Amino acid sequence: METLHFISGTFHPGLNVTVRRGLAWSQKGLLPGETITLCVCPGGHNHTVIGQARVAFVMVAQVAGIPDELIAYEHEPSCRTKEGLLAAMSRVFGEVRSDEIMTVIGFEMDLSRASH
Numbered sequence: 001m002e003t004l005h006f007i008s009g010t011f012h013p014g015l016n017v018t019v020r021r022g023l024a025w026s027q028k029g030l031l032p033g034e035t036i037t038l039c040v041c042p043g044g045h046n047h048t049v050i051g052q053a054r055v056a057f058v059m060v061a062q063v064a065g066i067p068d069e070l071i072a073y074e075h076e077p078s079c080r081t082k083e084g085l086l087a088a089m090s091r092v093f094g095e096v097r098s099d100e101i102m103t104v105i106g107f108e109m110d111l112s113r114a115s116h
């Protein structure tokens with residue numbers, strides 16, 4: 001099972017979206033319905049598995065080409081606009097341009113399962 005690592009552990013019920021730089025995540029062969037593990041590890045340290053989620057979709061796009069309707073589901077509130085997303089990614093990677101290729105992963109949180 002693949003593990004998605006997050007620097008921010010903010011999630012909401014239902015569909016969440018994460019945007020990953022480059023094509024690496026598009027090449028893992030993730031399929032809709034597949035279960036993935038979610039790990040929160042700010043700065044890449046203190047990996048804490050917080051639960052599992054179901055893959056909804058995987059999409060490759062330039063930042064500028066990500067539909068606003070999808071970015072609205074970003075798990076991190078400050079990244080729900082392209083400007084906010086680019087600013088956040090640039091803090092992690094250095095300058096990230098709006099024509100860079102990203103892999104957008106949609107996943108359904110099953111928060112009820114965490115308590116069982």
Ligand SMILES: [Zn+2]
Pocket residue numbers: 004005006039040041046047048
């Ligand atoms: Zn981690």
